[in-house]
Amino acid sequence: MAGLVTARVLSDHVDRVRILERDHLPEEAIPRSGVPQGRHAHVLLAAGQSLLDGWFPGLADELRAGGAVPLDAGGLVWRQGGASWTASDLGLCALSMSRPLLETTVHRRLLRQRPNVSIADETAVDGLILEDGRVVGVQVDGAQHRADLVVACSGRHTRFLDLLAERGFPAPEVSAVHIDLACGTRVVPRQPDDLTRAVAIEVDDLACSHRMGRMVPAEGNRWIITLGSFHDEAPPIEPAAYADFARCLPSPLIADVLARTEALTPVLTYRMPTSRRRHVERLDRTPAGFLVLGDAICSLNPLHAQGMLSAALQAQALGRAIARHGLTSPQLARAFYRQAAKVVDAPWRLAAAADFVDACTSGPESVGTGLLNRYLDMVSRACRTSIPVARQTLRVQNLLARPASLMTPAMVVRVLLAARRSRWRRRNPAGREAGSPVG
Numbered sequence: 500m501a502g503l504v505t506a507r508v509l510s511d512h513v514d515r516v517r518i519l520e521r522d523h524l525p526e527e528a529i530p531r532s533g534v535p536q537g538r539h540a541h542v543l544l545a546a547g548q549s550l551l552d553g554w555f556p557g558l559a560d561e562l563r564a565g566g567a568v569p570l571d572a573g574g575l576v577w578r579q580g581g582a583s584w585t586a587s588d589l590g591l592c593a594l595s596m597s598r599p600l601l602e603t604t605v606h607r608r609l610l611r612q613r614p615n616v617s618i619a620d621e622t623a624v625d626g627l628i629l630e631d632g633r634v635v636g637v638q639v640d641g642a643q644h645r646a647d648l649v650v651a652c653s654g655r656h657t658r659f660l661d662l663l664a665e666r667g668f669p670a671p672e673v674s675a676v677h678i679d680l681a682c683g684t685r686v687v688p689r690q691p692d693d694l695t696r697a698v699a700i701e702v703d704d705l706a707c708s709h710r711m712g713r714m715v716p717a718e719g720n721r722w723i724i725t726l727g728s729f730h731d732e733a734p735p736i737e738p739a740a741y742a743d744f745a746r747c748l749p750s751p752l753i754a755d756v757l758a759r760t761e762a763l764t765p766v767l768t769y770r771m772p773t774s775r776r777r778h779v780e781r782l783d784r785t786p787a788g789f790l791v792l793g794d795a796i797c798s799l800n801p802l803h804a805q806g807m808l809s810a811a812l813q814a815q816a817l818g819r820a821i822a823r824h825g826l827t828s829p830q831l832a833r834a835f836y837r838q839a840a841k842v843v844d845a846p847w848r849l850a851a852a853a854d855f856v857d858a859c860t861s862g863p864e865s866v867g868t869g870l871l872n873r874y875l876d877m878v879s880r881a882c883r884t885s886i887p888v889a890r891q892t893l894r895v896q897n898l899l900a901r902p903a904s905l906m907t908p909a910m911v912v913r914v915l916l917a918a919r920r921s922r923w924r925r926r927n928p929a930g931r932e933a934g935s936p937v938g
């Protein structure tokens with residue numbers, strides 16, 4: 500995804516953009532080995548959808564035609580900290596689909612809309628060509644592809660910064676938060692009467708348990724169900740034990756769907772030991788003509804669903820940096836890395852802070868994390884009873900507002916009052932629709 504949106508942005512600034520992709524890119528929307536996480540439930544946050552719609556007019560219609568399921572934020576069921584809340588009328592719209600449908604549709608649109616972009620698949624880049632301290636192209640099977648700018652969007656396991664370190668450039672410092680996430684995903688048929696909500700996301704209370712579940716509707720009348728554990732036994736691959744694992748979540752929603760239907764796939768697994776950030780913004784020397792972008796810079800705990808949006812915002816920042824400094828400027832990398840750091844700072848801090856709610860998480864913990872988490876716990880309780888708090892929280896999750904906007908004096912007062920109301924309602928649940936914010 501980072502490569503596709505970066506190519507879209509670059510196509511406004513250069514004569515020719517060439518994407519080199521290691522995998523074979525299939526015509527149909529099916530998972531591929533270079534993106535193993537693509538089999539698991541992906542949520543494209545509404546702000547990411549609106550960026551894509553701006554770059555690819557008509558994309559949303561094409562996704563809907565491909566079977567993507569429209570949902571508004573009112574269709575999200577969150578279960579957090581032992582109670583659920585649904586956010587109604589929050590003014591954000593999004594589509595739900597499999598990751599391969601999103602990727603193949605954007606890929607097709609990119610080639611159709613931007614004649615100066617081309618893709619070479621089954622083309623693994625294995626080296627960088629350096630001349631006079633500048634990257635002037637890449638190597639593929641011994642052949643050279645020369646370019647004014649090389650952008651490596653090769654994911655969290657990217658090797659290109661290591662290759663530069665071998666050639667004498669400094670390697671970026673790395674922050675790694677050990678979350679020890681193990682996922683297990685099954686795809687099941689979606690019945691018309693399964694749920695009235697378009698999407699259900701459950702998040703267990705990480706302070707008490709180490710399990711999560713996510714269920715998103717996808718094209719072809721399917722649910723993609725991803726169960727996960729942090730620092731705990733992985734979701735089992737044996738079907739009955741998998742269903743039992745779902746039964747242990749704090750809400751029966753996912754287990755009920757699993758019990759009602761025959762799954763279409765076996766349990767597909769994925770492990771992510773760490774959230775990882777490469778501090779490229781701290782590099783004091785980088786070669787001109789080269790950048791990394793996307794998960795290669797910051798790969799977050801997927802629970803927060805911010806990876807694709809973060810990649811899109813980084814691509815947008817790259818466009819601005821090119822407009823300001825020029826494509827071939829030696830200043831470009833540093834200017835872009837500074838902007839990219841601004842994009843990833845907030846989600847990294849929030850995600851890492853939330854990860855430390857789990858006492859087994861280890862890694863660099865920022866000062867004040869405990870205090871921040873206690874406040875965020877109140878915010879999450881306040882979301883159940885206050886539309887303004889829920890709306891602002893959604894804006895922060897969508898990276899449309901800074902986390903500090905949840906900490907203004909007026910917001911703190913709202914949060915405290917709404918959190919108190921929410922606690923009172925949990926003790927006195929009669930007479931209210933469960934979990935809907937009421938203003």
Ligand SMILES: Cc1cc2nc3c(=O)[nH]c(=O)nc-3n(C[C@H](O)[C@H](O)[C@H](O)COP(=O)(O)OP(=O)(O)OC[C@H]3O[C@@H](n4cnc5c(N)ncnc54)[C@H](O)[C@@H]3O)c2cc1C
Nearest residue numbers: 500501521533536541542624653654793794801804806807
């Ligand atoms: C389990 C899980 C669930 C997730 N859920 C969400 C979610 O709900 N919402 C969300 O926004 N994000 C989610 N993410 C994160 C999201 O998948 C990534 O942030 C997103 O894919 C952006 O990554 P990228 O494009 O930088 O890298 P990738 O998607 O990993 O793509 C890297 C590409 O580079 C290619 N490549 C690698 N090396 C080479 C080479 N040498 N030569 C040529 N090509 C190469 C690969 O084949 C691949 O196509 C999730 C991640 C995981 C692990």
